[in-house]
């Protein structure tokens with residue numbers, strides 16, 4: 001059985017679908033099991049667990065041969081943070097997997113490092129290091145920014161208010177990868193024991209600025225709207241002034257500054273050459289799927305109906 005922390009997330013839902021399609025038994029660890037069960041196929045086990053609370057983990061991963069960590073605490077709220085989830089929560093999961101004798105697949109981020117300006121990247125690195133020293137069979141999958149996450153950050157305000165946010169100057173090239181490609185690699189990592197002891201870095205086909213991404217989103221959505229730029233000095237100010245009362249918001253502002261001012265390019269070539277069978281989702285295809293998904297979500301919101309309740313239906 002494969003236990004997935006983060007099995008309810010954007011990546012996790014695809015993992016659940018791909019693994020069950022390959023007839024592998026899957027268990028989703030979630031803080032909200034009732035909400036999760038409503039949209040999940042009956043064949044998938046769902047169990048309440050919070051990686052920040054080590055006491056919830058032994059039962060949650062009992063019997064697992066592989067534990068996948070596809071969770072993060074970047075967006076908060078409150079005490080949900082990279083330190084509490086990506087670092088300490090992963091420490092707890094690694095410890096529990098160690099006791100259960102399970103292999104561990106950690107989803108991390110390209111650029112993770114001890115001195116990175118983003119706390120998420122430092123927390124992921126701490127988890128990576130703990131895993132490498134754990135004695136467990138492990139695989140780390142680092143990914144660049146998900147196209148679909150960023151498409152939804154831009155699409156939702158475009159649909160609701162007719163504006164697209166672009167953080168900072170919006171000219172810095174950033175590598176974006178489709179979550180579908182990441183899911184394929186994580187699924188492979190969970191299944192293929194020959195990948196133990198490897199740190200696999202996956203990126204997408206292009207390095208694009210946020211302004212270029214905003215244009216592609218406008219085209220895919222068939223709606224121009226208005227680009228709303230949030231200037232770099234304002235982001236810097238928000239990162240400082242919001243910190244005392246909304247740490248998640250301050251963290252996101254800080255991350256936006258880093259994304260606008262540091263080298264976020266990535267060469268996906270080496271890993272792609274090693275794994276030629278991985279999907280190579282282009283931006284246009286990922287955006288199109290996201291546009292459809294956002295429209296279906298709008299229909300669900302306005303009519304209260306369920307358009308496609310299968311896990312993984314969202315890209």
Ligand SMILES: NC(=O)c1ccc[n+]([C@@H]2O[C@H](COP(=O)([O-])OP(=O)(O)OC[C@H]3O[C@@H](n4cnc5c(N)ncnc54)[C@H](OP(=O)(O)O)[C@@H]3O)[C@@H](O)[C@H]2O)c1
Pocket residue numbers: 005006007008009010011012029030031032036049050051052069070071072073080085089107108109110143144145146147149
């Ligand atoms: N999005 C990106 O651009 C990007 C880029 C590179 C790498 N990644 C990595 O890819 C993975 C998936 O990201 P995503 O964007 O698909 O995630 P997401 O959709 O934002 O979902 C976050 C997931 O984390 C889980 N989670 C949060 N706190 C938890 C806790 N205390 N205990 C257990 N689970 C917890 C949530 O589960 P419940 O709410 O059900 O408890 C949810 O399933 C993460 O490891 C992330 O760091 C993401």
